[in-house]
Amino acid sequence: MADMTQPTTPPPHTSTGTSASTSTPTTRASDGNLVTRFFRATEIDTRLLGMVGALLIIWIGFHILTGGLFLTPRNLWFLSVQTASVAVMATGMVLVIVTRNIDLSVGSILGFTGMIMGVLQAQLLPAWLGFDHPATWILALAGGVIVGGLIGTLHGVIIAFLNVPSFIVTLGGLLVWRGATWYVTSGQTVAPMDANFRLMGGGTEGSIGATWSWVVGVIACLAIIAAIINARHQRKRFHFPRRPLWAEYVLAALGCAIVLGVVSIANHYYWPVNIARRYAEANGIAWPETGLLIPHGIAIPVLIAVGVGIVMTFIATRLRFGRYVFAIGGNPEAAELAGIKTRWVTVKIFMLMGVLCAIAAAISTARLNAATNAQGELDELYTIAAAVIGGTSLSGGIGTIAGAMLGALLMQSLQSGMVLLGIDTPFQRVVVGMVLVIAVWLDTVYRARAK
């Protein structure tokens, strides 16, 4: 049995010595106790924390190796934009893998739905609505999402009702939809995209600016505080043990600090001089001697990815559907005996995956400003790798949305770090491949210890 315990919330008491996995083997016992007590009180998932630690090590490592190029607002901003597409798909891949399935077709679905959206907005819709119609982007997006959902549903039905293993169905899908992508335009690249649609890809235009970034940040902080208060209130209602008050403050402060830190970084990446100059001229602003510093703020694709992450976390943890997904992953037979319609749950998971592929396709076609045949090639592997590095167990039943998104960020960090170092593409793949294997091995060791 490779699937071992992953306590999503560390046990409130560690009666047995072996479960004190949070403590580092420090020589000073009192120090170790303090650390253990801190994690126990705040109920921070130590596994997720380990990932954040690994991420920070990678970031700082690259920062030193590149001579200070990595941890700049500019690079971090680009990193966030580059991660968005795979991160969106990784959230769905978690649910797929949790139910002991796999989806190898996500890259091809991304390519196909991207092409559909490209053709819709560049050829079909303009013929009907005229160019630059304000509704073009949403209609194109809706078309892509519907097609993605239908493809996913088709996969799900074949897997659930015809009992063909998901590996085979989606391997077939990988070939079929990549081929189908070619047939949409006989291999021609479709460009350019609709101006509004392009905002989903980020860039100077596709960012929300300083003011709105702060607004989003403050709303996020209020939401964090409200969530903590609500959870505490709920537990109080039933007289359950609660976290110590200081732990709640620490969590709230930590959450807000991270959110506001991210906003601040995004607001310290300014528009390129040329674009700022053109903007100044267009709006009749006098060009100051010191240069005009217009902050980018948070990029729209990043907002989309974070929004998807929040919605998916809600689905996975707060809805009955999510509970069923995990129950099926843990014990399909028990789920069936409990009266869960496991086949329909499977269909819904793959449908969701298809929709997420379409959203990811929107981000990546918008960013490229074109829909191409090769779009999303190898993305299935990056998506699966992100989910697995993020702690999703291939034997099913275990995984978190946040972990998968962090996994996507970690993989992208490696890649962009290596680009900054001037490492050529083939060797980048060698490194990413090795990191995947090492990450899963470390995770296996961690879980064996945690047990």
Place this chain on the structure above:
Amino acid sequence: MTDIPNTTQAPSATHPHPLVEMKNISISFGGIHAVDDASVDLYPGEVVALLGHNGAGKSTLIKVLSGAYRRDEGDILINGEPAEIRNPRDAKKFGIETIYQTLAVADNVDAAANLYLGRELRTKWGTLDDVAMEASTREVMGRLNPNFRRFKEPVKALSGGQRQSVAIARAILFDARILIMDEPTAALGPQETAQVGDLIKQLKREGIGIFLISHDIHDVFDLADRVFVMKNGKVVGHARTGDVTKDEVLGMIILGKVPPGAVPGPGAMKVA
């Protein structure tokens, strides 16, 4: 065993009808009589063990009660009223819950999630009401197993006995009056077996009737008030556990020989 004489002595006095009465049940698969003219009954607060070799028909008989199989002949009476049980949902309506040998719990989620699996409580927003589910889980588990503290951990982290209590809690959470337990202690160590034994006694006190199915007499003899022994699809006989010895029951299982303390059934060995 006579440790609980009250419930074993006078069930018929306090309860005019048995909780369950299965009368002359027959079921055959392709000409083979898996169960042939079998009758068993169960009173509230009573533990009845159904013993026999593999293939003796005990599981098939009980699956008629849990709704997994449909009988060819015979009647089922619940509280003296004829009951039509066509599928597991019907059985649940009559308060019949089955605990499977495999326990049928989802290892990776916590006790509350397992207890409410498929019947989750929801808030008015349609989201899972985890706190309410945990609250009633704490209440039910407190009744069954007061030492149970690990509400937030996945069931995988629990011991076999604790998992068993989760499975039982799941069954009784929805007002089960009749509990069917298939080999309840087969996979457990001695300490955990004792824990399950305590659990069963607790359920008896609450007036729940329990069928224990086992092919191993040692597993269930001490827990049961009465035993029914089956052989080749027929009931060899039944007896109060106080009136017979383990060896005599073993004789019933292996040879079909009915001792003096037992009531012979249709499957009893004919004395030449």
